[in-house]
Amino acid sequence: MVQRTGGAARSAAAVAMVLGLAATGCGGGEGSGSPEIRYSWWGNAERAELMREAIALFEEEHPDIAVTPTFSEYDTYWEKLSTQVAGGGMPDVLQMDNAYLREYSDRGVLLDLEAHEQNLDTSGLLEGLSTAGVVDGARYGVPVGGNTFSLVYAPELFEEAGAPMPEDGWTWEDYDEALTAVSEHTGGDPYGASDYTGLIWVLEAKLRQEGDALFTDGGKLGFGEDRLAEFWESAAGLREDGAVVPADEAEQVKPLAPLGANLSASEFTWDNMLTRYVEESDLDLELAPLPTDSGDSGQYLKPSMLLSASAQTSNPGAAAKLVDFMINDPRVAEIFGGNRGIPATEAQREAIDYTEVDQAIVDYEEDRMSDLQEAPPAPPAGAGALETEFIRLSEEVHHGQMSPDEAAGEFADFAERTLSS
Structure with a gap:
């Protein structure tokens, strides 16, 4: 103020x-x-x-x-x-x-x-x-400066809904269960989460948890079309059940993110964004560790x-x-x-x-420091354009205008052109 x-x-x-x-x-x-x-x-x-x-x-x-x-x-x-x-x-x-x-x-x-x-x-x-x-x-x-990719969430809403609470080692199934419980408890006001398959950084976190990477050391994609299609498909049930913010509602509040616009009770983002969301949202918000199915956090310190x-x-x-x-x-x-x-x-x-x-x-970073992994190399030239294309294709999938397979194929073609130029 x-x-x-x-x-x-x-x-x-x-x-x-x-x-x-x-x-x-x-x-x-x-x-x-x-x-x-x-x-x-x-x-x-x-x-x-x-x-x-x-x-x-x-x-x-x-x-x-x-x-x-x-x-x-x-x-x-x-x-x-x-x-x-x-x-x-x-x-x-x-x-x-x-x-x-x-x-x-x-x-x-x-x-x-x-x-x-x-x-x-x-x-x-x-x-x-x-x-x-x-x-x-x-x-x-x-x-x-530095920051790490994290979950920002409203603990009070999670508790009221009886949802699984974030803790070290909680799984992606736990998180999906939690956001579904919140959406059911609130009637979608707010929804339990933003659609996290619209973020390339969530994909990176999952890849790192699996022992893979967003990019290879040679500057190419570190994942294939099938893995990307699987990623976009993984939230299809959440979209159908109304557990995440619908694409048209997310579109209407831009440039605000759904969490900042009070549409969502949780969202994945870089931890320094907590400052912005606390100013924008009416909810009391905290930082939490990422879900993982492997025990590895996938998190690292990234230069701001x-x-x-x-x-x-x-x-x-x-x-x-x-x-x-x-x-x-x-x-x-x-x-x-x-x-x-x-x-x-x-x-x-x-x-x-x-x-x-x-x-x-x-405090959050100090608490997570022992779980942070080695940071990846600087991304290849063209990485910024790839993120923009990822966002565009994600929105096509979320609006039902492309299938995950179609979008993944288009992204792979775009990456081949961009990373080889």
Whole structure:
């Protein structure tokens, strides 16, 4: 509530301050002989204001380095970056999404930060994030924060319905029984769950629990058409019985997710999304472990975002120092709190005075840490397009416009074209 007060004025002020900082950075570069680096990220004006404070601290620590900041909304950010890469005008330091890391590293436009370890200390990264950003033995990114795939649910509704409660080792049959019981208890207001077969990350979790993977080490699909068709078919009974949110109702509340729109009592998502759902939903929500039929959780720590540097930067040492400061300095964590996800280093995690929701996420991750598995390699180039196509075909199946077999065949053809291009 406090953060939303005076939103328009605060946003305008943040933009003005960032622009002012940019002007300052531009004035301290070539003329003085000091290195000047450009730093670009995605986010809104609130994040820009926080970033301004962090950059000001960095420049106090490194008065010989001037930082020129720029930011954009997520989609615009990637459009700009594509143009900058093509034109040779990449920022020196840039925010990176794990889904795009291999795409840009394969193009040779990212700096191997391992070669600048004298200016960048990654020893404080959480164990589960220590290899995040590493591609083929080279470090092209450093995680800023991390999260793990989880179940968000309304425990009170589960208890009222007499449904099986989430616990270590509960099975997918237990979960299906639970969401069915909730839907019957509430009469579908809300439904027991969102249709989880619309999420490629649920498929990944199940594959990992079975000892398989979403992608092979060679960057191809780690599963076949039959396995995908089986996955989509697995929730057919739940859809027919009205145990999960119907596709047309889920469509009507977009861009909200069914859980945020009070249509669902549970939903699989990344644990940092708890913050958003608590704000949107009228339900009291908690995090729970994933169901499993093998005893393996399938869960791992995934970087919420990373920092990378341009291979063409004329100041690689200064760029590495900025990355180091942003992931290690406790004061940066104090400024951002959970804005960029729960920090990836111990020093920053310990420095934050967490909100109640962020503390719940931290406690959940600490509780699950012993069950987390090794993270998969960075996904192949084209993974983002595959996720978009997966969502489209899932909706076709959920609306009854395609059979699981037809959709699986179309997805396999799309993956063959995308991953081989």
